Amino acid sequence: MFLFRSIKNRLILILLLCSFTPLLLLRFVAFPKAQKDLEEALIRNLEGVKQKQVEIVKMWFSERKRDAKVVSKNVSTVMERNTDDKSRGFPKLNDYLEMVKSEYGYKAIRITSTDGTVLVATEPGRIGSNIMNEDYCREALNGNVFLSKVQYPAPEEKKDEQADNNVPAIFLSAPLIDSNNRMTGAVVLTADTLPLTEITKSAKLGKTGETFLINREGFMLTESPFADEMRMAGLIQQRTALELRVINPLTGKLTYGAQKCLSSNSGYDADGYENYDGRRVLGAWCWIPEHDCGLLAQIDIREGYGAALSLKKFVLSMLLILAFPMTLAAFYFGKRISAPIFNITEVTKKITSGDLGQRAKDHGKKDEISELAQAFNVMAESLEEKTIKLRHYTTDLENTVKERTLELQETSNFLNSILAGSTEYSIIAEDLNGNILAFNKGASLIYGYKPEEMIGVANMRILHTEEDLKAGKVDHMLEIARKTGRYEGEVLRKRKNGEVFSVHVTFTLRRDEKGQPIGFVVISKDITEEKIVALEKEIVNNVNKIIASGLEIKEAYKNIYRELRRRIDFVWLGVASLIDGTKIVEDSHVVDGIVLSTDWLHCYRALSHATAQDISIKKGIPVFVKDTGEGAYQFDRELFVKGIHSYVCFPLKSKGITTGTVTLGSKQKDAFTEAHFELLSQITPQLAIAIENARLFLSTRESEKKYRDLVENAPEMIHEVSLKGNFIHVNKTELNKLGYSLQEMRQMTLEDIVPNEYRGEIKRFIERIKEAGSSELETMFLTKSGKEINVEMNGTGIYNTKTGECICVRAFVRDVTERKRMEEQVRRSEKLASMGELAAAIAHEIRNPLGAICNSVGILDAHLKLTGQDKDLLEMIVGQSERLDRIISDFLDFAYPSEPSFSLQDVRDVIKNTLFLLAQDSRFTDQVEIKEVYESVLPKVYIDPDLIHQVLWNLLINALEAMPEGGQIKVMARKANVFLRDAVEVVISDTGKGIPSHELDKIFEPFYTTKSEGTGLGLAVVQRIIDDHGGTIDAKSKEGKGTIFYIKLPVGNEKWAVQDKLLVG
Structure with a gap:
């Protein structure tokens, strides 16, 4: 910034800014907007081409499907009308297929039977082959119009085709349905991809632009207009379709545009990305999910943004051309305007050096600078006069300062005595930059440094932790002290040996006699012991909360492990309980915060063996093992192998009786001291009670589990309902039988699962249980699907043991649907048998007289020539006799079924x-x-x-x-x-x-x-x-x-x- 202290330089700068501002505005405001407009227009054009190409491709695929349907319909008609063609090789059908192939430009057409055998084909070599393994054949025979992916023909098909036609193709298939709506076979049309290539090449995207289709694997499905260049570059051998994978040659992965397209997105990239040939291109893409392919439209970024780049070059050229003459003009006018000011500056420097007789020159022009020179000379004369007076005043002031210095020395001696006598508190004086000016005896005791190592040598930051310094906490505290005059709080400090500890600190701002800040006085006190006492109190409270929370005992062990780790450095927590006064069992082990199985250490031990736990239980005292490598007790060697190098075993006492031990193990030797006793002695009584309660709870829960398993897996349905019929519990058998979940059943009543006509019986059933204590009922249940089930219910009341009041109903339910069905079948069989015997007897007894009647009527009809009403009556007798004979035949068929x-x-x-x-x-x-x-x-x-x-x-x-x-x-x-x-x-x-x-x-x-x-x-x-x-x-x-x-x-x-x-x- 020294350069711009000169008025001349500032004037030159202002002139330059005024000259270059219009050009800079053109370069950095107008040009970016114009460039953005050009880019947006290009992207809109690219998006429009992409969308148009997508619509044309979709239309082409739809037309091919429509061709397949039309050919299928026509083939079915031809086959039905010319059924005799089969024996002669389908000549008419062959003619039709050849006509379709030539007029619509298909490569091949085949007709298959329902088992996939080719019956008719435009390639004679394919007749008789079976293509059932091809997906397009199977889809058509399943009744679907199918359009395959772009693919190479099967190897056996390639043999039948000419080499120049061995290009990727699309297979279209449709079912052949006859007039009776029966499947008779399938028609398969083979089309090459040349029309798709013509569609993509029709897009107008400049010299370097192109559009193409890609499949799910990123292979190009159409031919690129740059195929010749790619062959010369070695990117392809024959063609781009199914041979060129659209990958970035720098990364070996799919290009950015291909990746976005395959992620089923439609969008564009205006920043450019690397293309398959290494060029940077702009692209737009769209995924066509119904045909499982995508379309990309791309153009070289240099061609796309050519107009914007030309504009940029023009603006830069204008800046370079006008820069030199404008700079010369600015320097010339700046020097002329600033010359009088430089004269005043030189005179001022001489006066400053002591030559008070100097005066500024007046250049004679009536402007502001001339007036400034005149005013300056008046000021110089006044300054010379007042300087003489100041010298006399300075002499008097020096005498006063000597007197005050003696008084200040006495005050300083008093403060030093305070600094030297205070040992509990650290008192440190520092300047505004943190340099230590005073360091009392208390500071030496707390931090471990000698005064001569700190005063005038070290900075206060040496006493702070690296974390606080990097986080800016120290600067924050000093800033508050500067603004408010004081900061007080708790911070971490670091001793000379590297130990980090907590202190309560007070920063007080020091000022000089004029009130200007000159430094800080920092008073701090080591509160490590206070923190440990507060931490242990918090740990004890948290452990009591964990024990009282009702957590599963092993989960409680894990939480207790975390709490104790806040105060004690250990990795293993082991809890052992005394069983029947003779054996010790390891209830649980927590190692590195993970609850392990009980056999992490030997599970059972007799009290006769020498272990630390044995001694702790027998004597009721803590046992320290400083080094497990010495093998003083049983299992010490095993613990040493597991990485536990020292441990303390503390007795668990309940009601004055030792019931077990809690053991803490560390990876360090001699890691435990008597300082840990107070904490362990406060938590072990509650832990002993919690272990005893947990054992009782597990025993109770095991009994309940056995009962619950019996209920849940019973062969009969069992449920409990309230006196209002609401389901409380339903066993698995009933849930499976009815098809409901337990949550659904708990939202229902017993009446909800019976038909409407049985709901009154349900209410009376519950009332009888309330009055008599039990009841039975045969009724009908409805499953979730609406199926009816015949059931027998045997219900009993469940009573409050204190009040004797019935609180709910438990019912055992048996499914008797099959029994009912069998009973009905037996009843119906017996009824049919008895009715059959009766019908047979009646039929035999009636048929003989009926035969005589029919014969007699036949003789009368032959001999008597009756007319009119008599003839009608005779015909009625004949008709009713025949009807009676049919009824008798029905009776006999029913009685004696064949x-x-x-x-x-x-x-x-x-x-x-x-x-x-x-x-x-x-x-x-x-x-x-x-x-x-x-x-x-x-x-x-x-x-x-x-x-x-x-x-x-x-x-x-x-x-x-x-x-x-x-x-x-x-x-x-x-x-x-x-x-x-x-x-x-x-x-x-x-x-x-x-x-x-x-x-x-x-x-x-x-x-x-x-x-x-x-x-x-x-x-x-x-x-x-x-x-x-x-x-x-x-x-x-x-x-x-x-x-x-x-x-x-x-x-x-x-x-x-x-x-x-x-x-x-």
Whole structure:
């Protein structure tokens, strides 16, 4: 700054600033804004090109998918209309595929069967091969229109293609679906990536710009316009597609733009990054997730920012051109303006050196500098006069100072006596820079330095810790003392031997007689002992809190270890307890803050062995082991090997009796002293009580755990509920059975898991337990899925032992659903058997008279030529006789069912045959719509096709009769499970009038019917047939909306399979 003390230099600087300010503003304000605008325009252009290219690429992929769908549809049509082509090699289909290949520019087209075998192909060599292993074939055969990634053809495909066509390709596939909605195969189209390359090359990005696609691995999917340069540079052999990986040649990793693109982000980089060819480029990118590829648009940063760089060069040139003449002009005018001022300066220096007769020259111009020279001369004359007077005053002042100096010496002697006599406090005087001026005896005793080592030699900072100095704490304290005159607080200090300790310090600002700060007096006191007492008190309080907190005992040991480590340097805390007065067991070991297993040291020891713990327990006194390497006691050698070189064993006493020991071990030899006794003696009584309580608690908890395990794993459901029915506890068996979690059950009541009609019984069940102490109930539970379970509950009350009041209910619940089902099945079997015997007897008794009646009516009809009403009556007799014969036949079929003849069948064939016959029935009208839905893959089942046809016929006729005005019948076949086995489920639904809910449970009972002319045996026979097949049949219905029947037929049955083999053999 010495340069700018001169007015001349300052004037020159001001002139230079005025001259260069416009150019500097142009360089540092206008230019950056213009550069930013150019950069933003470039990035907008880059983003626009990127977005346009992404849309065009997406459109191209969509068009290819649309091509696949159209070709698939057309191929299916051609194959259906020309079924005789198969024997002649599909000539028409070949013509169509060749036409599609040539017109749409595909490399190859193939048609496969459902097992992946190529039936037709534009490459004859591929016919007969199987491509099921290819993902595009599998996806199409699964019913999906699929677009593969850009990839090289499979090796066997490369053999069939010409070398110049061996380029990356995209495979498109679509399923072939015939008019019956059945999968007949797949069509596979192969397209190369040249159209994608043309799309990316169409972008206008200057000479160095390009756009390209990359895959998930960072390989380029299109051809670069700079492919020739890259071949010459050795970056590629043939092409960039699937050969060039977009990596930074300096780092070997993907370029910044490629990494951002692969992270599924859309964005840009305006600062530039290293490209795959080492150039620095600007880039924009976008990930296209639906096609698992990304698009990057890039341009060389030098071309992109060329205009901004030209502008920058122009501005710098202008600055250099104008700098020299402006600098000369500034120096010239600065020197002329400052010359009179320099004259005044020279005169002032001479007056300062003692020549008071000097006067400034007046240059004669009437300006401010001339007036300044005149005023200066007046001041110089006045100064000369007053200097003479000052000399006389100085002589008088010197005499006064001598007198005051004697008084100050006496005061100084008094203060020195105070400094020398104070030994408890350190008193140090220092100047404003911290240099020590005084160092009393107390300071020497506290810090270990001699006065001659400190006074006039050392700085106060030697007594502070490095941490406080680096953190600026010392400067902070001095700053407060300067501002307020005093600072008081607790700080860390360092002795001569390096020991760090705590002191209470007071900084007092010293001032001279004019009130100006000249230094500090620092008084400090060593408070180490006070800190230790306060720390031990805090540790004892914290240990008591830990013991009283109810923590698990080993967790308490770990926390006690942390607390004691604040005062004592040790690494091992061992707690041993006396068991039955004969054995010592190590309850726990904490080493380096980690709770270890009890066998870290030998677990059990007899009191007869010589160990420090034995002595401590027998005599009730602490035992010190200064060096475990000497092996004075048992296990000392083992401890030495584990790194414990000294330890102290302290007895644990409860009610005056020694119950164990607590041992602290250190890595240092002779690490423990009697100074640690006071702390250990304060915590061990509480610790002894805590250990005893923990043992009692563990015993109680073990008993509770055994009881809880019995309850949780009981085969029966067990729960406890309040008197209002709220669940308190539910065992695992009941949770698994009902499907709820324990948290969900605790938000529910017992009434929530039973049907509405049983809730009154639940309330009465709890009331009986409150009154009588116990009760039983048979009811129904609802699972979370809505399934009903028959249960028996046996409940008892739980009472308050003090008041005798019933507080809750415990119930043992047994699932009797299977028992109920078996009882119902037995009841139904017995009923069917008795009804069958009755029906057979009636049918036999009626059929003979009925045969005579039918024969007689036939003779009368043959001999009598009746007309009019007589003929109508005779025909009515014939019709009713035939109807009665059919009823008798139904009775006999029900009484003596035929034995099923099982064989492996496709249930869809049985359904289609039945529906065909139904369409021929007179009851079938145009107002009835049949809808069929089948899963694509259904296993075959062992069934009697005639009996299953009878089942389907009965159900379909019932559906027709339930829809007299017409409607829809839907037949569906799908995979299912029955009795934990694979099954095929047939679902038949109608939109008829439905069945009333009170009648739905009776429809399978024999002779129960809602028809005026029905026998009530149709659905009973249906159920018997399904039972004989090992399946199930259920029905759901809503009045006015229709009925649904669910039939489940098991897929495999060893008995039926063996029967089928015997029949075939």
